[in-house]
């Protein structure tokens with residue numbers, strides 16, 4: 361048994377880059393924004409996660425200043441929308457760099473937010489309304505710009521479909537979140553059978 365080792369800067373030497381398959385599966389940030397001129401935009405970002413409880417912070421990283429990051433800089437707002445299994449195909453349809461309104465292209469319902477102007481996905485069973493707290497242009501270890509930008513926002517309003525709340529507890533399995541694996545096509549789901557429970561050690 362050997363170990364495959366590589367320095368990423370010199371290439372991985374494999375059929376596919378394993379990086380995002382290893383750091384996976386990842387939740388998807390399905391991000392709704394408005395452009396400065398009011399045009400709607402929706403796009404998926406799997407370099408996405410939650411980063412803090414209080415205030416609740418979520419963030420996503422864009423490999424370049426695409427529409428979503430630009431709109432966040434211009435308006436200071438975005439929505440996060442849960443991609444459940446049934447939304448796989450429309451979510452994929454929103455991964456377009458063109459100037460179209462991805463809500464229309466994917467046949468999705470733009471729903472008004474309560475405290476921000478950016479639109480939510482009407483079909484999503486959980487949505488967050490977020491205000492941008494930071495945008496950080498990411499660098500390599502030598503401080504050279506990578507072109508990527510990390511956008512972090514505070515969740516200022518949460519909408520949860522009642523069916524996903526069982527005795528006051530959010531039922532993650534029922535929500536059927538779609539998770540992104542590696543390679544060009546892989547997605548994963550979750551199931552009760554793969555659940556483990558363990559309390560944290562007491563200090």
Ligand SMILES: Cc1cc2nc3c(=O)[nH]c(=O)nc-3n(C[C@H](O)[C@H](O)[C@H](O)COP(=O)(O)O)c2cc1C
Nearest residue numbers: 403404405406407421422423426427428455456457
């Ligand atoms: C499931 C999925 C995850 C993606 N994750 C990212 C990501 O983390 N970062 C990124 O820059 N692009 C990601 N993309 C590609 C963007 O969605 C795509 O470039 C999109 O056109 C950007 O749209 P925008 O210019 O409207 O923001 C992903 C695409 C898919 C289908």
